[in-house]
Amino acid sequence: MKAKYITIIDIARQLNISKSTVSRALTGHPNVKEHTRKAVMELAASMEYQRNSLALGFSKHNTNTIGIMVPEFMSTYFPSVIVGVQDVMQAAGYNVVICQQNESYESEVSNMKLLLSYRVDGIIVSHTKETRNFDHFTLAQRRGVPLVFFNRVPEDMNVPNVIVNDYEAAFQAVEHLILIGRKRIAHLAGPxxxxxxxxRRQGYLDALKKHGIAYNPDLMLSYDLTTEKVKIYMKHFLELDTPPDALFAINDPTAIAAMEVVKAKGLRIPEDIAIVGFSNDFSAGLVHPGLTTVAQPTSEIGRMAAEMLLQEMRAKVKNDYTIKKAPTVQLPTRLIIRESTVSEEKTKKAVKSK
Amino acid sequence: MKAKYITIIDIARQLNISKSTVSRALTGHPNVKEHTRKAVMELAASMEYQRNSLALGFSKHNTNTIGIMVPEFMSTYFPSVIVGVQDVMQAAGYNVVICQQNESYESEVSNMKLLLSYRVDGIIVSHTKETRNFDHFTLAQRRGVPLVFFNRVPEDMNVPNVIVNDYEAAFQAVEHLILIGRKRIAHLAGPxxxxxxxxRRQGYLDALKKHGIAYNPDLMLSYDLTTEKVKIYMKHFLELDTPPDALFAINDPTAIAAMEVVKAKGLRIPEDIAIVGFSNDFSAGLVHPGLTTVAQPTSEIGRMAAEMLLQEMRAKVKNDYTIKKAPTVQLPTRLIIRESTVSEEKTKKAVKSK
DNA sequence: TTTTTTTATGGGAACGGTCCCAATTCTTTG
DNA sequence: CAAAGAATTGGGACCGTTCCCATAAAAAAA
Structure with a gap:
């Protein structure tokens, strides 16, 4: 049952030298005779020596490993951010371990403790929908483990983060709906x-205001959990005396679920109701009609978060964000117009975005 | 820069007892006076003691952690398997770390070494497209670290694995195309x-044979990398003197890319060409028309792989698969018929699968 | 050749836990 | 009340590495 590994002591014994020398040879320390180094390297390779990172991290007090915690990864958003993180971290010689919370606060706390107990050197985080208590994050900070947030950033914490301008992006999306002549614009908001x-809700409200459209509370609902709820809400909207002629949805899955309800009712998209989503999931380009949505530079977000974390980890003097303002980077979004807001022939004339 | 953590010695010192006692209290050893245990627990909590898993794994020779290695996770297949694995492993008290290879053999080798260097207790694997050399897997076995494969299983290795019956599933999918009257069935195969x-190719060939359709080599192409290639191949098929009237694609992204080419040509699906994919990605239900495809019980695959790994890890005497046949579990697939093979009204009459 | 400097190696503490064995204290029993 | 047994605690080895300090060997300088 128990695995057996070769240690540097095994190598030392065989070559009849000390483990210190073996260690030096293996880590590329300059003070080792070429002859000795070669012998060590060769024996290590032939015995398939595999360094023990536990012992190493334990003895050196850093593990050269970072963690990334994401709330879920069934949409393409988070996987794609992770790939960006891995790129940068691999190049910098760090290992990346991924934790996935299934949108559960409890998992988040326990995964955080897991990462801390493995003494990772830093953590990149996007928190779950359920997270309202941030003690597990401040714990990491108190332990001196740098944190960088992205996408979902705890409001009251002063932490380095990478975000997009949700307000502005939502504003533009809604303005787009207004500019194509829509007046009764519904909003399915998030948790x-x-x-x-x-x-995003504020962006929605302000876009309406700018164009002199009165906000109608009947046209806004908050959506917390399942696809089922979206469908119920959407059905409700469509059965209003004067139903909406457009929908701005908090994200693409919501928009897509809403589209199904609309199509099932026999209404036309975009003629009867135009729809906009958020994030440009892979599926946004696949549905029929194609979903107009706000694209986020996902891989760039990951790369940037990784860069920021490297900065934090490399700082000789740890940044104290109880005093100093934490850095924040805002990356640009792009409104991608597809057929769910502008009917086919019109889109073809415009620059086609795929 | 360096993080500082509380150790059991700090606790021992404060309470003026030995670290052995603290250790016992913390791990729930029976031989500790209730009074002492309480004092330790309280102090530990108030000092926010965080056990050092490195030291622990290092000293105990097992880490209570398993690794899972997947070739990519931009489709829904692998994330969904991972969720299944996590479910079972969490319940069994194990931690799960996820490694993602971006379909790169090199990453696979280095991630395998990473996991081994962290002395994980077991590993669940699906290998990359590029992997032709399996030394890094046998290395793990030689080290006594149990491996369980799923989905992509190295052919020449005798290892526990969880798969679906690719042959049978492909056979059924192609037979479905034949039964709806198609005769010239093309196949875009994988690497x-x-x-x-x-x-899957053999399933394709045998279904043709069973129904007396001669195999036409012009209608089969192997597809190695990009979506671009699929499009080129598909265009080529459509420009043949007698183009195919159906396509069996190795997976859903391939099928979807092919659909775009067909639609761009102004051909109708399924009237002019019927299309079947494989795996039932999330997007298969979203495209227009809906894609007929083979559903795999992804989360079940993950759960089963986890169960098998637990078995392996718990075995008192390590199973030696150089002698004994490794267990294999085959889970059932299900052909999901959508509008890409059977036009809308017909589908509605049949049991509608969503 | 002898001394000094440089280079290469060995020895052993330290890291934070677990766990075995010995020592101590408390109960119980004859 | 002494002796035996049980419960609790302390002491210290051990796990695999790094790293500092000391020592030995080789090279350079005198």
């Missing part, structure tokens, strides 16, 4: 716990 | 390195 939800 | 490719 109240996320800043993103509030920012 | 030669995967067993799955070969099995």
């Amino acid at each position: 109240e716990s996320l800043v993103n939800t509030r920012l | 030669e390195s995967l067993v799955n490719t070969r099995l």
Whole structure:
């Protein structure tokens, strides 16, 4: 049952030298005779020596490993961010371990403790929908483990983060709906716990205001969990006396679920109701009609978060964000117009975005 | 820069007892006076003691952690398997770390070494398209670290694995095309390195044979990398003197890319050409028309692989698969018929699968 | 050749836990 | 009340590495 590994002591014994010398040879320390180094390297290779990172991290007090915690990864958003993180971290000689919370606060806390117990050197985080208590994050900070957030950033914490301008992006999306002549624009918002939800909603409200459209509370609903709820809400909208002629959805899955309800009712998209989503999931380009949505530079977000974390980890003097303002980077979004807002022939005339 | 953590010695010192006692209290050893245990627990909590898993794994020679290695995770297949694995492993008290290879053999080798260097207790693997050399896997076995494969299983290795019957599933899919009257059925196969490719191709060939349709080599192409290639191949098929009236694609992304080419040509699906994919990605239900495809029980695959790994890890005497036949579990697939093979009204009459 | 400097190696503490064995304290029993 | 047994605690080895300090060997300088 128990695995057996070769240790540097085994190598030392065979070559009749000390383990210190073996260690030096293996880590490329300059003070080792070429002859000795070669002998060590060869024996190590032939015995398939595999360094023990536990012992190493334990003895050196850093593990050269970072963690990334994401709330879910069934959409393409998070996987794609992770790939960006891995790129940068691999190049910098770090290992990346991925934790996935299934949108569960409890998992988040336990995964955080797991990563800390493995003494990772830093953590990149996007928190779950359920997270309202941030003690597990401040714990990491108190332990001196740098944190960088992206996408979902705890509002009251002063931490380095990478975000997009949710407000502005939502504003543009809604303005686009207004400019194509829509007046009764509904909004399916996200869970109240996320800043993103509030920012996007504000963008929605302000776009309406700018164009002199009165906000109608009947046309806004908050959506917390399942696809089922979206469908119920959407059905409700469509059965209003004066139903909406457009929908701005908090994200693409919501928009797509709403589209199904609309199509099932026999209504036309975009003629009867135009729809906009958020994030440009892979599926946004696949549905029929194609979904107009806000593209986020996912891989870039990951790369940037990784760069920021490297900065934090490399700082000789740890940044104290109880005093100093934490850096924040805002990356640009891009509104991708597809057939769910502008009917086919019109789109073809415009620059076609795929 | 360096993080500082509380150790059991700090606790021992404060309470003026030995670290052995603290250790016992913390791990729930029976021989500790209730009074002492309480004092330790309280102090540990108030000091936010965080056990050092490195030291622990290092000293105990097992880490209570398993690794899972997947070739990519931009499709829904692998994430969904991972969720299944996590479910079972969490319940069994194990931690799961995820490694993603971006379909790169090199990453696979280095991630394998990473996991071994962290002395994980077991590993669940699906290898990359590029993998033709399996030394890094046998290395793990020689070290006594149990491996369980799923989906992509190295052909010449005798290892526990969880698969679906690719042959049978492909056979059924192609037979379905034949039964709806198609005669010229094209096949876009996968990379030669995967067993799955070969099995699905054999299913394709045998279904044709069973129904007396001669195999036409012009209608089969192997597809190795990009979406671009699929499009080129598909265009080529459509420009043949007698183009195919159906396509069996190795997976859903391939099928979907092919659909775009067909639609761009102004041909109708399924009237002019019927299309079947494989795996039932999330997007298969979203495209227009809906893609007929073979559903795999992804989360079940993950759960089963996890169960098998637990078995292996718990075996008092390590199973030696150089002697004994490794267990294999085959889970059932299900052909999901959508509008890409059977036009809308007909589908509605049949049991509608969503 | 002898001394000094440089280079290469060995020895052993340290890292934070677990766990075995010995020592101590408390109970119980004859 | 002494002796035996059980419960609790302390002491210290051990796990695999790094790294500092000391020592030995080789090279350079005197």
